[in-house]
Amino acid sequence: xxxxxxxxxxxxxxxxxxxxxxxxxxxxxxxxxxxxxxxxxxxxxxxxxxxxxxxxxxxxxxxxxx
Amino acid sequence: xxxxxxxxxxxxxxxxxxxxxxxxxxxxxxxxxxxxxxxxxxxxxxxxxxxxxxxxxxxxxxxxxxxxxxxxxxxxxxxxxxxxxxxxxxxxxxxxxxxxxxxxxxxxxxxxxxxxxxxxxxxxxxxxxxxxxxxxxxxxxxxxxxxxxxxxxxxxxxxxxxxxxxxxxxxxxxxxxxxxxxxxxxxxxxxxxxxxxxxxxxxxxxxxxxxxxxxxxxxxxxxxxxxxxxxxxxxxxxxxxxxxxxxxxxxxxxxxxxxxxxxxxxxxxxxxxxxxxxxxxxxxxxxxxxxxxxxxxxxxxxxxxxxxxxxxxxxxxxxxxxxxxxxxxxxxxxxxxxxxxxxxxxxxxxxxxxxxxxxxxxxxxxxxxxxxxxxxxxxxxxxxxxxxxxxxxxxxxxxxxxxxxxxxxxxxxxxxxxxxxxxxxxxxxxxxxxxxxxxxxxxxxxxxxxxxxxxxxxxxxxxxxxxxxxxxxxxxxxxxxxxxxxxxxxxxxxxxxxxxxxxxxxxxxxxxxxxxxxxxxxxxxxxxxxxxxxxxxxxxxxxxxxxxxxxxxxxxxxxxxxxx
Numbered sequence: 001x002x003x004x005x006x007x008x009x010x011x012x013x014x015x016x017x018x019x020x021x022x023x024x025x026x027x028x029x030x031x032x033x034x035x036x037x038x039x040x041x042x043x044x045x046x047x048x049x050x051x052x053x054x055x056x057x058x059x060x061x062x063x064x065x066x
Numbered sequence: 067x068x069x070x071x072x073x074x075x076x077x078x079x080x081x082x083x084x085x086x087x088x089x090x091x092x093x094x095x096x097x098x099x100x101x102x103x104x105x106x107x108x109x110x111x112x113x114x115x116x117x118x119x120x121x122x123x124x125x126x127x128x129x130x131x132x133x134x135x136x137x138x139x140x141x142x143x144x145x146x147x148x149x150x151x152x153x154x155x156x157x158x159x160x161x162x163x164x165x166x167x168x169x170x171x172x173x174x175x176x177x178x179x180x181x182x183x184x185x186x187x188x189x190x191x192x193x194x195x196x197x198x199x200x201x202x203x204x205x206x207x208x209x210x211x212x213x214x215x216x217x218x219x220x221x222x223x224x225x226x227x228x229x230x231x232x233x234x235x236x237x238x239x240x241x242x243x244x245x246x247x248x249x250x251x252x253x254x255x256x257x258x259x260x261x262x263x264x265x266x267x268x269x270x271x272x273x274x275x276x277x278x279x280x281x282x283x284x285x286x287x288x289x290x291x292x293x294x295x296x297x298x299x300x301x302x303x304x305x306x307x308x309x310x311x312x313x314x315x316x317x318x319x320x321x322x323x324x325x326x327x328x329x330x331x332x333x334x335x336x337x338x339x340x341x342x343x344x345x346x347x348x349x350x351x352x353x354x355x356x357x358x359x360x361x362x363x364x365x366x367x368x369x370x371x372x373x374x375x376x377x378x379x380x381x382x383x384x385x386x387x388x389x390x391x392x393x394x395x396x397x398x399x400x401x402x403x404x405x406x407x408x409x410x411x412x413x414x415x416x417x418x419x420x421x422x423x424x425x426x427x428x429x430x431x432x433x434x435x436x437x438x439x440x441x442x443x444x445x446x447x448x449x450x451x452x453x454x455x456x457x458x459x460x461x462x463x464x465x466x467x468x469x470x471x472x473x474x475x476x477x478x479x480x481x482x483x484x485x486x487x488x489x490x491x492x493x494x495x496x497x498x499x500x501x502x503x504x505x506x507x508x509x510x511x512x513x514x515x516x517x518x519x520x521x522x523x524x525x526x527x528x529x530x531x532x533x534x535x536x537x538x539x540x541x542x543x544x545x546x547x548x549x550x551x552x553x554x555x556x557x558x559x560x561x562x563x564x565x566x567x568x569x570x571x572x573x574x575x576x577x578x579x580x581x582x583x584x585x586x587x588x589x590x591x592x593x594x595x596x597x598x599x600x601x602x603x604x605x606x607x608x609x610x611x612x613x614x615x616x617x618x619x620x621x622x623x624x625x626x627x628x629x630x
Contacts, residue, residue, distance in 0.1 A: 019113055020111075021110040021115050021116075021292060021293070021294050022110070022293050023229070023250065023553060038553065041293070041506075043292065045120050045292065046395055046396025047114045049399075050120070051114070061403060061404070
């Protein structure tokens with residue numbers, strides 16, 4: 001998965017869920033944390049990654065884009 | 067009233083701005099400042115949406131350094147010529163007006179609170195990409211420009227509807243009177259009654275194949291074409307009856323980086339007047355490359371070709387890094403992951419293919435950004451001739467500035483309930499389809515058709531076959547688009563737009579029976595002089611696609627003689 005959320009560091013601030021231009025995140029009400037639901041729609045703009053104040057998101061290139 | 071029964075919400079506004087990007091935000095803010103009631107509809111989230119979502123490192127098109135207006139218009143036109151060769155490719159009066167008001171725009175941008183100055187407190191003028199003697203680029207620190215713009219828009223009292231996608235425009239007689247829209251998270255259906263609509267949805271990018279073999283289909287060839295731009299404004303304008311132009315000629319730069327999205331080198335490499343070296347793998351220098359040169363390079367076994375900035379000064383590399391960080395911070399991280407360092411590695415170049423419709427293509431407007439439909443305006447990349455974020459802001463400010471004149475005379479917008487009902491039906495239909503086709507699958511089929519049957523080297527047989535296949539795909543699968551939730555409903559609506567525009571693209575290519583600039587018809591390899599200054603205009607009339615080839619106006623007499 002190219003976008004990984006580190007749930008140990010995530011504070012549930014919703015920045016990634018709010019800002020993603022492709023809306024690939026959904027909000028999981030049960031754990032009050034984001035989920036990467038539509039990862040195949042990610043286009044690697046890096047906005048979630050750079051806006052995450054806790055550095056809880058990592059983006060890596062999948063093989064098909066290497 | 068029955069409208070409330072059809073729609074979940076009815077919004078009444080003076081001006082509807084469609085698209086909250088780098089053009090739409092200043093337009094909305096300025097129109098609100100003028101005392102108008104403004105509603106801004108954005109498919110993503112205004113804080114980080116559009117081309118400038120991750121930032122911008124330069125704004126262009128300020129005629130500085132003693133450049134006269136006629137000279138400026140000439141540069142402006144020459145910039146288009148490598149796409150389409152000699153002659154006028156767009157309405158030159160737009161270029162004139164942008165140039166004539168550029169410094170008014172700059173002042174307005176500062177008044178709005180956009181950071182226009184460099185670290186040293188001065189304007190950071192940079193050279194033009196091709197006309198190195200003219201400094202018409204302005205280097206800016208616009209890493210955070212979208213959060214700044216979003217804040218300004220809200221402060222000015224604009225009603226912002228984020229995560230909302232326009233379905234279609236509403237019309238009454240010959241006038242645009244608003245739009246219908248859906249919320250892409252809740253599925254709510256909106257009717258927005260407006261006296262005027264400004265289309266600011268950027269370009270149309272998702273027409274050709276992404277270069278990834280399997281997933282990540284919304285990734286595009288070029289980092290300037292964000293995944294979200296599916297031509298929503300082009301298509302909505304077209305379906306309402308507005309005229310589109312140059313849908314045959316997409317953007318096709320001569321070269322692109324093989325790993326563009328991963329490591330763009332910013333505008334600095336071009337704009338600071340330091341030419342990068344282009345080398346064959348053998349080390350032999352390749353003079354300014356284009357697709358014809360590349361054919362020769364390939365034939366002689368000299369490819370791949372690389373761009374080298376390895377031996378540039380430490381200072382240059384530092385500045386390049388700032389430029390990249392300003393526009394796409396993640397590039398630096400991904401380049402590091404892949405072990406790429408511009409001080410020791412070279413950027414692989416690939417000959418380009420059409421990747422989006424922005425510079426020449428779009429809604430046709432006059433220099434006041436009025437489309438062929440009353441009450442409908444197009445700014446930024448959505449407007450033919452306006453390209454990149456500088457002119458997007460300028461065209462937005464200019465349009466908003468004159469908006470009260472139109473709005474005060476427009477009268478109350480009349481809404482046709484049957485039209486709203488029919489748009490609602492079209493919009494929400496995919497939610498009830500079972501065992502249908504997923505939007506990404508259908509989109510990939512359309513893009514494969516464009517890649518295989520249009521592509522770089524076009525010919526009549528291929529275009530006809532592509533058109534036939536697209537037609538059967540439309541008949542068979544468009545009604546079967548299915549969406550299990552509002553998110554996928556947005557994708558379905560996008561595919562509907564992409565389908566319409568891909569068809570227009572093929573129809574326009576069929577009628578351009580010549581080769582010019584980077585437009586290649588293998589069955590008509592020569593430039594057809596009868597197509598000089600003659601553009602392809604397309605509109606929908608009584609449900610039929612109408613194509614007209616006619617001359618684009620020349621610079622008006624009163625503009626041509628005025629110097630500065």
